[in-house]
Amino acid sequence: MDKVILDEKKKILLEFINSKDYQPMKFKEIASVLQVPRDEKQDLREVLEALQTDGKIEADTKGRYKIADTNTRTGIFSGTQRGFGFVIIESETEDIFIPESATKGALHNDKVMVSIKNEGRGKRREGEIIRILERNSSTIVGTFEKSKNYGFVVADNQKFGKDIFIPKEHTKGAVNGHKVVVKITDYGSQDRNPEGKVIEILGHMNDPGVDIISVIMAYNLPVEFPEEVMNQVEAVQDEITEKDMAGRKDIRSLQTVTIDGEDAKDLDDAITLSKDGDIYHLGVHIADVSNYVTENSPLDKEAVKRGTSVYLVDRVIPMLPHKLSNGICSLNAGTDRLALSCFMDIDDKGTVIGHEIAETVLRVDRRMTYTSVKKILEDHDEAERNEYKELVPMFELMSELADILREKRRKRGSIDFDFPESKIKLDENGHPIEIKPYDRNKATKIIEDFMLIANETIAEDYFWQEIPFVYRSHDNPDAEKIQQLGIFINNFGYSIKISQDDIHPKELQKLLLKIDNTPEEALISRLTLRSMKRASYTSTSDGHFGLATKYYCHFTSPIRRYPDLQIHRIIKENLRGGLSEKRYNHYSKILPDIARQASITERRADDAERDVDKLKKVEYMSDHIGEIFEGVISGITNWGMYVELPNTVEGMVRVSEMQDDYYIYDEEHYAMIGEHTRKTYKLGEKVLVEVLAADKLLRTIDFAFVDEAPEEDQ
Incomplete structure (x- = not known):
């Protein structure tokens, strides 16, 4: 049944069951009262099942349908190793605890109906699963x-x-x-x-390699492209023609660069920049992927399914086949390429005072790397500056404008989490030989700043045009999590202002500035991040808390993210004469599902990437059993303390292994205290640990505290 028709029938049937004259009825009785024709009875059954799955209605032991108990919810079961679990409900902030005896055989990620036993009693909600609605995986x-x-x-x-x-x-x-x-x-x-x-x-x-293949299979990540997709790709030309350029703004004469990592092959954004008086003319030019990936084609359907490219330690699983992502859609230096461009006029306060969006044809002059631009701007490396002497003035202008844009974001309260991600280096057998923090430098920040302003400009433009669109939204944090963060940072002598259970992003930004270059910086930054909600894709402009902006979207990476590709289509259609009523309605109908699917596939990619990183960290530490490292206590639970090393590896010191005393977790002060010795371990404290074990099967690393490093290590 078509989703729109199903939703309409669900609404009508729910009103009927919710009416004051309704008495619980069986299927046959409902069909009779509503005079449902024989050939539509299957549809009625489908609507009743859908309402049950939504948790709106329930059937009693005699099969009679009624409005679901107010204490009944529908959600996703999150299991644990120890048998108990939690039910996560999309619209609610607090999960429901499910004891092991009340899981009814539910497995991780199953969709379930749960009955809440202690709603509103001031303590953690507890429930029991009364029905498994949908199994997650076979x-x-x-x-x-x-x-x-x-x-x-x-x-x-x-x-x-x-x-x-x-x-x-x-x-x-x-x-x-x-x-x-x-x-x-x-x-x-x-x-x-x-x-x-x-x-x-x-x-x-x-x-070698089996561990990563296992993660790929576990997350059901599609690796091979179907035959019909590859057939479509084969028909795509290797270079653009005069016909492709017709009607486009020709910007091939503008000085144009790409700036990416050394190993990047899919170059989807290029920059032009000049200055006239106090006005900067910034051009952010994005590969016109939608020219080749047309709506509802095999390529498009596969891209929707994948949602995003997945970047694992030793490979990329691309959203689009390499012939596109590394070929005709990659803005390779010295070649003519099609782009969708956002030209912005920006004043010396960082305000966009005018902009134009246009279909363009460009030619990149030089393919730059972050390392090279960093050498030019930060290190003032003479050899590098000489190599790119014709571009140095533009790079210096980029640095100048990026500083202005960043300062403007800082003033409005935009939060910049600057803790390092992991960079894991493997040998030819896939074995990790080095793990270190991946640092952002001046060049990476310049590109981030330019992409951010383009994304904001596009989102605000299309919001005010009232055209169906896909936005990147980030909700305000939960009041309870912010309260907990406030209590925690008080232990370090910091505070944040919370008014009426709400917080302005500027407060969190001020906190991150205060902790800059302190020993507790990484810890408080991570806990601040954990107190916030996940960003997601939405078909409504709900604002972006972390960036402190009302309007935000993802426009700049259509090679690797489907929402960007989707809005490129809308923008181009609008540029070519506007959306007809039919197309307006079409996009209004499909975009909520597109946004939902993109959010799901993004989460899948994040989880897979994190799992592979965790596997490789365990494998790396298995080569360092018995060695001693300095780290910071990054988390405390009833059963032990997490310690993070400078290379981003995290392991646990288990309380059960600490023989010198019986340790109790002091939740109020985020500390572990010895019952007899009163020895105290606090969050953020620097400690020395020995690597005891690294279990690849369980993906755990075990540490033990040591009093001091051996003499040769001191």
Whole structure:
């Protein structure tokens, strides 16, 4: 049934069941009262099931439908290794705790209906699952363990709290330590493990590359492109023609550069910049990917499905085939390319006083790297400045304008999290040989600043034109999490102003400025980030809390992000004579689902990237067992303390392993205190740790505190 029709029928049926004269009825009775024709009864059943899945109605033991109990919710079950779990409800800030005895056999990420037992009693909500509405997945990736007459698989995702039983005839010859894909044949129950059969053996867990393939399979990341997609790509020309350039603004005479990492191959943004008096003329030029990826074509459908490119440690899983992303859509130096450009006139206060969006044809003069531009601007490297002498004035102008734009964002309260990401270097066998923080430099910040202003300018323009669009939204943080952050930072002598359960981003920005270059900077920055919500894609302009702006979108990376590609289509259609009523309605209808799908695939990519990083960090630390490192206590729980090393690796000191005393977690002061010695460990404290163990299967690193480093290390 069409989604619009289904939603309309759900609305009508819900009004009927919610009416004051309605008495709980069975399916046949509802069909009779509503005089549903025989050939439409299946539709009625579908609508009733959809309303149940939404948690709007429920069926009693006799199969009679009624409005769902107000204490009943629908959400996603998040499992744990220890059997209990939580139900996450999209529109609510607090999760519902589910004891192990009340999970009803639900597995991680299943869609469930939960009955809340203690709503509004001032303590954490607790509930029991009353119905599993939708199983998350029929396949699981894990490690095979063999017994005499059967096998079992331990899921890689530790939130999948139960091992999967594999009958002997369904092991496919797997041996201990094999990474396998299992098809679940029986989901089990509260007291019985799921059952399945091995459908694919990926290799032994210690074989090079198998760990990353396992993550790719576990997240169901599409790797190979379907044949019809590749056929469409084959038909795309390698270079643009005069016909392609017709009607476009020709900017090939402008001095134009790309600035990217050394290993980047998909160059989708180029910059032009000049200055006239006090006015900067900034051009942000983005590869016109939508010229080749047309709506509803095989390429487009596959791009929607993928949503984003995924950047794993040793490979990229692209949203678009390489012939496009590294070829005709890449703004390679010395070649004519099609672009969608945002030309901005910016005054010396950083205000965009005028702008133009246009379809263009450009030719990049030089392909620059962040390292090279950093050498020119920060290090004043003579050899580098000489190599690019004709471009140096433009780079200096870029630095000047970027500083102005950044200062303007700072004044309005934009939050800039500047803690380093991990850069993991592998050898030819995929084994990690170096992990270090990946630092942003002046060149990376310049490009960020220019992309931000283009994204804001485009979003504000299309908001006021009242044209259907995809925005990047970031909600205000939950009051409770901000209160907790306030309590925590008080331990370090800092404070934030919170008014009426709300906070302005400027308060968090001020906090980050205060902690700049302090020992606790990385810790407080991370906890501040964790107190905020995730940004997502929406079809309404809901504002961006972190950037302190009302209007924001993603316009600058259509090679690797589907929302950017989608809005390029809308912009071009609008530039070519405006949207007809039919096209306006078309976009209004599809964009909420496009935004939702893009948010889901973005999260999937983030989780997969984080899992691979975690795997490689564990593998790296397994080469350093017994070594001593200095770190910072980055988290405290009832069962232990997390310690983060300068190279971004995090491990745990387990309380159960600390033999010198019995330690108790003091939640109020974010500290662990010895019951007898009163020895205290606090968040943010510098400590020395020895690496005890690194478990690749569980993805855990165990540390132990040491009093002092050996003499040779001091």
